[in-house]
Structures are given as C-alpha cells and as structure tokens.
Amino acid sequence: MSVGGLDELQTVALTVNGSERTVAVPAHRTLLDALRDEMGLPGTKSCCAEGECGACTVLLDGRAVNACLVLCAEAEGHEVTTVEGLSAHGLTDLQEEFLNAGAVQCGFCIPGQIVSAEYLLRSNPSPSEAQIREALSGNLCRCAGYQRIVRAVQATAARRTGGDG
Amino acid sequence: MTRYYRPTSTADALCALATEGAGARALVGGTDLLVGLRHHTIEPALIVDLKAVADLPEPIAVGDAGVRVGPTLTMGELAAHPIVRRWYPALVEAALTVGSVAIRNRASLVGNACNGSPAADTVPALLVHDASITIASRAGERTVPLDDFFLGPRRTLCGPDELVTQIELPRPPDGFGSAFRRLTRRRGVDLATVSVAAGVGRDGRVVLGLGAVAARPLRTELEAPFDAADEAGLARALDETLEIATPISDIRGSREYRHAMVRVLARRAVLAAAAPRTSGRMAT
Numbered sequence: 001m002s003v004g005g006l007d008e009l010q011t012v013a014l015t016v017n018g019s020e021r022t023v024a025v026p027a028h029r030t031l032l033d034a035l036r037d038e039m040g041l042p043g044t045k046s047c048c049a050e051g052e053c054g055a056c057t058v059l060l061d062g063r064a065v066n067a068c069l070v071l072c073a074e075a076e077g078h079e080v081t082t083v084e085g086l087s088a089h090g091l092t093d094l095q096e097e098f099l100n101a102g103a104v105q106c107g108f109c110i111p112g113q114i115v116s117a118e119y120l121l122r123s124n125p126s127p128s129e130a131q132i133r134e135a136l137s138g139n140l141c142r143c144a145g146y147q148r149i150v151r152a153v154q155a156t157a158a159r160r161t162g163g164d165g
Numbered sequence: 166m167t168r169y170y171r172p173t174s175t176a177d178a179l180c181a182l183a184t185e186g187a188g189a190r191a192l193v194g195g196t197d198l199l200v201g202l203r204h205h206t207i208e209p210a211l212i213v214d215l216k217a218v219a220d221l222p223e224p225i226a227v228g229d230a231g232v233r234v235g236p237t238l239t240m241g242e243l244a245a246h247p248i249v250r251r252w253y254p255a256l257v258e259a260a261l262t263v264g265s266v267a268i269r270n271r272a273s274l275v276g277n278a279c280n281g282s283p284a285a286d287t288v289p290a291l292l293v294h295d296a297s298i299t300i301a302s303r304a305g306e307r308t309v310p311l312d313d314f315f316l317g318p319r320r321t322l323c324g325p326d327e328l329v330t331q332i333e334l335p336r337p338p339d340g341f342g343s344a345f346r347r348l349t350r351r352r353g354v355d356l357a358t359v360s361v362a363a364g365v366g367r368d369g370r371v372v373l374g375l376g377a378v379a380a381r382p383l384r385t386e387l388e389a390p391f392d393a394a395d396e397a398g399l400a401r402a403l404d405e406t407l408e409i410a411t412p413i414s415d416i417r418g419s420r421e422y423r424h425a426m427v428r429v430l431a432r433r434a435v436l437a438a439a440a441p442r443t444s445g446r447m448a449t
Contacts, residue, residue, distance in 0.1 A: 010169055027169035027212065028202055050200045051268055063241075063270045069199045070271070073169040074192075074214060116266065138265020 014075045016041070017085030025072045032056045032067035034075075035082060043083040043111050054139035057112040057119075058082050064119035066138075083111035086118055094118055094156045101152035105143035113139045117153045125161055129154065167202070171214040175221055175328070178213055179303050183326040185211040191328060192216075193236050194271040196264065197280050215328070222331045225249075231335040236276070236328070240269035240287070252336060255290035255343035255362040255374075255438070262286050262347050262357075278311065279329050281321040282356075283381055288315075289362035289374025290345050291332065292384035299331040306330065315381035340367030344437035346430040347376075350417065358417040359426045363434035365391050371402075371435055377417075378410040378427050385409055391439055403431050 009024040016039060023038045032049065035041045035058070045055035049068040056067040059081040067080075086092055091099075094117055104110050113136060120127055120135035127135065132153045133146075141149065172178040182189045188210035192198055201207030215221065215236055222235035227248045234243070243249055244260040263269055263277070263286050277287050278298065288311070296311040300323050311332070314322050323329050337343070347360040360376035369390030375383040387402045412423035 008166070008168065026166070028167045030199065050203055051196055051264065054265065054267060057267055060270075064267045065270050066196075066267045068203075069194075069196050069268070071169065071192075071195065071199070071212070071214075073171070074195070074216070076171070119266070135266055138267050 010073045012072050012076045014077065015079040017081055017088065023072065027071070027073055029072045030068050031058070031060075031070040031072045031075050031080065034072035035067060035080070038072075041082050041084055045108055045111055047108070052140070053109070054112045054116060054136075055109050057115040057139065059115060059119060062119075062122075064116050081115075083114055086114065092118070093159055094121070094152070097152040097155040097159065098149070101148045101155060103145055103148040103152040105141075105145050109139060109141045109143075113141070113149055117149075117156070120153070121157060121160065126157055127153070167209055167212060169212045169214065171217045173217050173219055175218055175301065175330070176303075178215060178218055178328060179301065179326070181211060181213050182328065183303055185213075187325045189213055189325065191279075193273040193276045194239065196268050196272040197276070229336065231333060234274055234332045234334070236273060236330065238274050240264075240272045240274060240277075241266070243274050244269070253290065253294050253334060253343065255293055255345040255364065255434075256287060256334075258345040259287045259290040259347070259360070259362065262345075262349075275329050275332055278314070278332065279321060279323055281315060281317075281319045281381070283318055283379060284357045284360070284377035285382060286347065286357060286360060286376070288382040289360055289376045290343065291334070292374035292382060293343055293362040293364040293372045294334050294337060295372075297333045298329055299333070300327050301330045302327040308333070312384045317380045337364075338366060341365070342438040342440070344434045346434040346437070348418075348426050348430060356417065359412075359423050359430055361427060361430040361434045363431065363438040365435060365439040371438075373406065373431055373434075375407075375410060375427060375431075378412040378423050380411070383409060391435060393439060399432065399435065400428075403428055403435075407431060 010027050011024050013022045025034050035044050047053045047055035051066045051069045058067045061079050116139050132150050190209040192212050192214045224235050224238035226233045240260040240263045244257050250257050277285050297308050298311050298314050299308045343364040345362045348358045349355040357377045362374040364372040371387040371391050373385050389402050410427050412420050414420045
C-alpha cells in the first residue's frame with residue numbers, strides 16, 4: 001500500500017474507446033472528470049454528478065454506468081466506451097433516429113440517453129415501450145423530450161431488426 | 166487527501182482497514198460512497214476497493230440449502246439470476262427499485278446492507294427471507310442473523326476494521342411466497358418513504374420486513390396465520406404488529422403519514438405474497 005503526501009497522484013491505465021490511455025489523477029477524481037478534463041472527451045456530460053440524472057452515462061466493460069459514481073482509479077485495467085467511441089465513424093443509426101424523431105432539444109442529456117439506449121438495444125434488440133422507459137428512467141431530460149426519445153429508440157430497434165421504422 | 170488502495174487478498178484488505186481505523190472506507194459499487202465524497206459528508210483517508218480481492222466469496226453460489234452472495238454481486242446481476250428470481254421474489258422486486266439501470270450495474274447487495282440505511286431497499290426482503298451475514302476481521306469470522314446486524318442509522322455490527330464477506334439466504338420452504346411494496350415520491354432514483362416486504366408460508370405464517378419506519382430496518386411476524394377469507398382479521402393483526410413502527414417526519418413524509426402508509430403497504434405486500442405469483446411485476 002502506498003502512503004503519499006498531499007500531491008500523490010494515482011497512475012491509472014485503462015482502455016478508452018479502444019485506445020490505451022494512462023492518466024495520473026488524485027485518488028478522489030471520478031471517471032467522469034478524468035474523461036472530460038484529463039482525456040479530452042467532453043461528450044460525456046457533467047450535470048448532477050451524484051447519480052441522479054444519467055448525463056454522464058458511459059459503458060464500463062460494456063455495461064452502462066454513471067461515470068460520476070466511478071473513481072478513475074477503479075477503471076484501472078477496464079474498458080470504457082463514451083459517446084465519442086460509439087460514434088467514431090460518424091452518426092450511428094440511433095443518433096440519426098434521435099434527429100429524425102426530433103428528440104434532441106437543448107441536447108445536454110442526449111449523450112447519456114444515447115449510451116443508455118445503445119446499452120439497452122445491445123442486450124434487448126426488440127424492447128417494448130415499457131422496457132425502453134425503464135432502461136432510460138435514469139436519464140433525465142430537462143426539456144421533457146421523453147416521448148420523442150422513446151420513439152427514436154423504437155425506430156432504431158425496428159431499423160436494426162429489419163422492421164419498418 | 167484521500168488515498169486509494171486496491172488489495173488482492175482479504176488479509177491485505179483487513180490489514181489496511183485495521184491500520185487506517187475509522188478513516189478507511191471499503192468500496193464496492195460506490196453508488197453511495199461517491200455521493201458522500203462529492204458532498205464531503207464522507208472524507209476517508211483511505212478507500213479500500215474490494216473488487217480485485219481474489220479470495221472473497223464468489224458473487225453468487227447456489228446450493229441445495231440456499232444462496233450465498235459475496236460482496237461484489239450487483240443489484241442487476243441479482244435481479245437477473247434465475248434461482249434468485251424463483252426463490253426470493255421480494256428481493257428481486259426490491260433490487261429492481263434501486264436507482265436506475267446504471268446504478269444497478271454498480272450497486273452491490275452487500276453494500277446496500279452495510280450502509281445501514283433505515284430505508285435500504287433490499288433489506289426488508291433480506292429480513293423476510295431470514296438472511297444471515299458474515300463479518301470478517303483479522304481475528305476471524307462471525308455469522309449473525311441479519312436482524313441482529315443493524316444498530317441504528319448508518320450503524321451496524323461491522324466495525325471499521327471489519328468486512329462483510331457474505332450474505333446467506335436459506336432456501337425458502339415449499340409454498341413460501343414473498344413480495345415487496347415501496348412508496349416513493351417518484352419511481353426511479355429516489356429513497357423509500359416507506360417500504361414493506363412480506364413473506365407468507367404455506368401454513369399461513371406471515372413475516373414482515375419494514376423499511377424507513379424506524380431507526381433501522383425491522384423484522385416482525387404476525388401472531389395469527391394468514392387467512393385469505395378474513396380481511397378484517399388481517400387488518401387487525403397488522404394494526405397490532407405495526408405498533409413497532411416508530412417513523413420520523415422528514416422531507417419524504419410525516420410520521421403520521423408513514424404510520425398510515427406502512428399499514429397500506431403491508432396489507433398489499435401480504436396479499437401479493439400470498440397470491441399465486443403468476444408474473445414478475447415490479448413493485449411500485
């Protein structure tokens with residue numbers, strides 16, 4: 001166990017959006033702040049920073065988590081995918097359907113909505129409306145654009161499963 | 166300044182906790198601890214992350230006698246486990262009320278108990294299913310009924326130099342049904358105003374677990390067996406038994422409101438536990 005002074009930094013090696021990254025951060029630094037401030041990935045939004053709003057949702061080893069509730073140090077050796085990683089090759093079909101449905105108003109919650117919805121669709125390609133609402137219940141939208149967000153996820157599911165969306 | 170330590174053995178984890186004393190905090194899911202860090206309500210000198218400890222009990226082990234849950238099992242994994250879903254329906258309903266999908270992907274069942282919150286969502290169901298809890302220190306291990314574990318708000322039998330290594334749930338007797346009901350201001354990401362888990366045995370024995378109506382979660386039993394034809398009898402039995410509730414008034418509800426609602430929720434939970442469970446509907 002290392003015992004250090006006030007300036008002791010934790011060296012953390014992790015995989016972010018497919019790239020190996022190494023950052024030196026204080027032990028209390030959250031994954032959210034490290035992604036935004038140390039790794040230059042501001043797509044993940046910082047809002048409530050206490051697990052209430054979902055704006056900072058990322059995939060950690062493929063599972064949706066609130067990046068504000070994970071210490072950067074905890075991600076040592078793990079794989080993180082942010083909204084930038086999901087759309088590394090241009091807009092995804094899910095993002096296109098968000099635009100088509102008019103689901104994006106102020107836009108602040110959308111990166112978190114996209115990551116949560118992508119997580120849902122990967123584990124359940126044909127979710128019911130109730131399942132979509134449950135999966136996104138941790139993602140708050142201050143513009144209250146929920147109906148169109150749900151429609152965008154439904155349209156993406158239909159598109160991916162070959163239905164008419 | 167907080168330091169972070171990720172031990173790989175239980176012995177190392179216990180040594181770190183013992184050395185640091187009350188300044189150390191164990192970390193698994195972090196869904197409560199990180200909120201405390203952010204608000205500076207918890208300022209640990211050392212965070213001991215248990216997720217890399219190799220010799221802790223595995224996340225979940227199923228045997229003929231029941232289910233054993235290690236410190237790292239998440240709420241999401243718990244709620245999705247087929248045996249847990251069959252044997253402990255109240256626990257599944259309770260786990261699914263915790264936070265949101267992203268919270269449930271991190272939050273651990275053991276951590277939820279260890280926080281010692283009087284409103285912990287999963288504890289009433291654990292009490293109804295007669296869970297026991299194992300606490301390890303450098304001196305050895307002890308296993309106690311979960312009902313003995315809670316001392317008061319945020320206070321448990323687990324000392325600062327100790328770790329909870331396991332929660333054990335006995336296999337319920339044939340015909341034992343359970344259900345969970347929770348009252349909140351909104352369904353997601355909120356703490357319980359009142360919560361009740363109920364278990365009803367084939368012989369009509371009724372066990373209740375109560376959350377957010379006392380300084381700690383409560384376990385109690387009704388004196389008379391459940392009789393589906395005697396609703397008035399159930400109401401009377403609940404009125405008597407629920408006298409043990411000593412709720413406080415706070416932002417989520419008044420003392421009087423909680424007194425009234427714990428009766429409503431208990432009745433609903435008992436009826437749901439006694440009914441043939443034909444679907445895994447979520448508690449509301």
